[in-house]
Amino acid sequence: MQKYLTLHPSFYGIFTIFVCSKAILMFLSKSLSTFGKYLILMGRTFSRPERMRMFFKQYIKEMSQLGTNSIGIVLLISFFIGAVICIQIKLNIESPWMPKFITGYTTREIMLLEFSSSIMCLILAGKVGSNIASEIGTMRVTQQIDALEIMGVNSASYLILPKIAGMITMMPFLVCFSIFAGFVGAYATAVIGHIITIDDLTLGLQHDFNEWYVWMGVIKSIFFAFVITSVSAFYGYTVEGGSVEVGKASTNSVVSSSVLILFSDVLLTHLLS
Amino acid sequence: MIEIKSLYKSFEDKSVLKDINCVFENGKTNLIIGQSGSGKTVLMKCIVGLFRPTSGKILYDGRDLVCMNKNEWKLLRREMGMIFQSAALFDSMTVLENVMFPLDMFSNDSYQERVKRAQFCLDRVNLLDAQKKFPDEISGGMQKRVAIARAIALNPKYLFCDEPNSGLDPKTSLVIDELIHDITVDFNMTTIINTHDMNSVMGIGENILYIHEGIKEWQGTKDQIMNSTNERLNSFIFASDLFRKVKEANQ
Ligand SMILES: Nc1ncnc2c1ncn2[C@@H]1O[C@H](COP(=O)(O)OP(=O)(O)OP(=O)(O)O)[C@@H](O)[C@H]1O
Numbered sequence: 001m002q003k004y005l006t007l008h009p010s011f012y013g014i015f016t017i018f019v020c021s022k023a024i025l026m027f028l029s030k031s032l033s034t035f036g037k038y039l040i041l042m043g044r045t046f047s048r049p050e051r052m053r054m055f056f057k058q059y060i061k062e063m064s065q066l067g068t069n070s071i072g073i074v075l076l077i078s079f080f081i082g083a084v085i086c087i088q089i090k091l092n093i094e095s096p097w098m099p100k101f102i103t104g105y106t107t108r109e110i111m112l113l114e115f116s117s118s119i120m121c122l123i124l125a126g127k128v129g130s131n132i133a134s135e136i137g138t139m140r141v142t143q144q145i146d147a148l149e150i151m152g153v154n155s156a157s158y159l160i161l162p163k164i165a166g167m168i169t170m171m172p173f174l175v176c177f178s179i180f181a182g183f184v185g186a187y188a189t190a191v192i193g194h195i196i197t198i199d200d201l202t203l204g205l206q207h208d209f210n211e212w213y214v215w216m217g218v219i220k221s222i223f224f225a226f227v228i229t230s231v232s233a234f235y236g237y238t239v240e241g242g243s244v245e246v247g248k249a250s251t252n253s254v255v256s257s258s259v260l261i262l263f264s265d266v267l268l269t270h271l272l273s
Numbered sequence: 274m275i276e277i278k279s280l281y282k283s284f285e286d287k288s289v290l291k292d293i294n295c296v297f298e299n300g301k302t303n304l305i306i307g308q309s310g311s312g313k314t315v316l317m318k319c320i321v322g323l324f325r326p327t328s329g330k331i332l333y334d335g336r337d338l339v340c341m342n343k344n345e346w347k348l349l350r351r352e353m354g355m356i357f358q359s360a361a362l363f364d365s366m367t368v369l370e371n372v373m374f375p376l377d378m379f380s381n382d383s384y385q386e387r388v389k390r391a392q393f394c395l396d397r398v399n400l401l402d403a404q405k406k407f408p409d410e411i412s413g414g415m416q417k418r419v420a421i422a423r424a425i426a427l428n429p430k431y432l433f434c435d436e437p438n439s440g441l442d443p444k445t446s447l448v449i450d451e452l453i454h455d456i457t458v459d460f461n462m463t464t465i466i467n468t469h470d471m472n473s474v475m476g477i478g479e480n481i482l483y484i485h486e487g488i489k490e491w492q493g494t495k496d497q498i499m500n501s502t503n504e505r506l507n508s509f510i511f512a513s514d515l516f517r518k519v520k521e522a523n524q
């Protein structure tokens with residue numbers, strides 16, 4: 001005991017630094033190897049489909065399964081968020097010194113710039129991401145992917161490419177629906193709740209409109225659509241084991257794609273504005 | 274004909290298969306038997322190319338699987354059919370679509386011809402009635418039969434079955450075994466079956482390979498197996514009372 005206590009204090013410091021740096025290095029090497037595997041999978045995914053006929057069949061199916069089936073939740077959430085933003089701004093920010101258009105203007109900017117693209121995609125990462133990861137993961141553990149490989153089908157391309165393409169196609173529409181539903185929500189507060197007059201709201205919604213903001217949302221959402229589908233397909237495709245691992249993969253895919261969306265949102269916003 | 278020459282396979286530092294040499298012939302049902310964990314599935318996955326062997330050669334009629342390029346590999350895979358332990362049907366498709374899948378993917382026939390071919394294969398396994406059902410609406414034995422139909426849809430030269438009758442009752446097992454045997458003879462395929470079901474060994478074992486802890490311990494036919502003097506093989510086969518009694522009755 002005595003012997004340990006007499007060690008020079010700096011020893012502990014150096015030791016801690018050593019342990020920490022080793023942990024960081026291990027974390028880095030693990031992330032790098034995961035990223036490498038992701039790139040390899042994407043390389044296999046983006047090869048020419050063997051049968052265009054089959055690709056289009058899957059593509060249409062995925063558009064409806066991933067895109068069309070998400071319209072409901074997009075409309076619902078956007079409607080209420082649009083309404084809530086409008087109420088909050090009206091009650092908290094508006095005062096006699098503020099211009100009348102401030103409520104509508106702020107609602108529009110929030111919906112266009114962040115909510116309808118980024119936050120909507122975060123929500124869809126939960127819905128679509130877990131769906132993709134568990135579907136592909138289940139196919140992996142029940143050997144359906146092995147069966148595809150034995151037949152000589154490029155399973156990555158057959159399973160993942162239609163999902164990525166379908167989601168990228170549908171995402172801009174979802175963004176537009178979301179913006180629209182948000183505005184409807186804002187008008188609902190005016191018509192039903194009488195929080196604000198319809199004229200004030202319309203004035204605000206039209207004030208100083210910059211068309212580029214819509215395009216920005218669309219561009220961002222296309223990028224996020226790719227992130228959500230490819231990342232969750234990666235987690236599903238690389239499952240090993242049984243149903244527990246499929247569950248884990250599904251959780252991991254949602255967490256990872258959400259984090260990636262948040263990071264890339266900062267980057268993209270900086271680049272695009 | 275499939276030849277395996279000094280095949281080794283290890284995972285990290287755990288060696289699973291050691292120096293396997295054997296020949297699987299055309300038109301015969303070749304069986305791989307052995308205890309659970311002896312490496313049967315790993316051997317089969319090496320043969321079909323889902324695992325890469327650590328060393329050794331796998332020759333499909335003289336073509337070495339290990340050093341094939343991508344195109345040769347693709348062509349070879351169209352000549353293979355495989356039935357997995359869990360049937361591995363695509364659960365988002367109906368039975369007919371499952372059987373049609375390989376045709377949709379690889380054949381240039383018209384839609385009608387593909388449907389006809391798929392229905393012919395389904396008829397071969399006696400499941401034409403179930404063609405509109407989904408895999409989870411039919412029993413395990415029927416799923417296995419659909420898997421057989423799917424595997425033979427493209428007229429393969431090589432058929433692989435990983436425990437085709439695990440989890441089935443003896444009677445259904447018999448049906449599956451006979452089906453596989455008949456198909457093998459009809460289409461002159463090279464069939465390799467993984468099993469630990471002694472009934473199928475006695476029923477259709479024309480060439481039997483016994484693997485013990487990753488080493489080929491014995492090879493022979495079903496007639497030879499009853500009289501073999503290999504101790505490990507005997508302790509494996511006559512682990513069941515029934516077969517011990519059969520042997521005693523024979524002597
Ligand atoms: N992907 C893998 N990674 C590491 N080890 C593996 C892997 N697959 C199989 N093994 C090991 O190889 C050995 C043989 O497994 P295998 O699945 O071939 O057994 P089996 O003979 O098919 O058994 P069963 O009759 O139960 O199916 C086992 O000890 C297993 O732990």
Ligand SMILES: [Mg+2]
Pocket residue numbers: 313314436
């Ligand atoms: Mg096995």
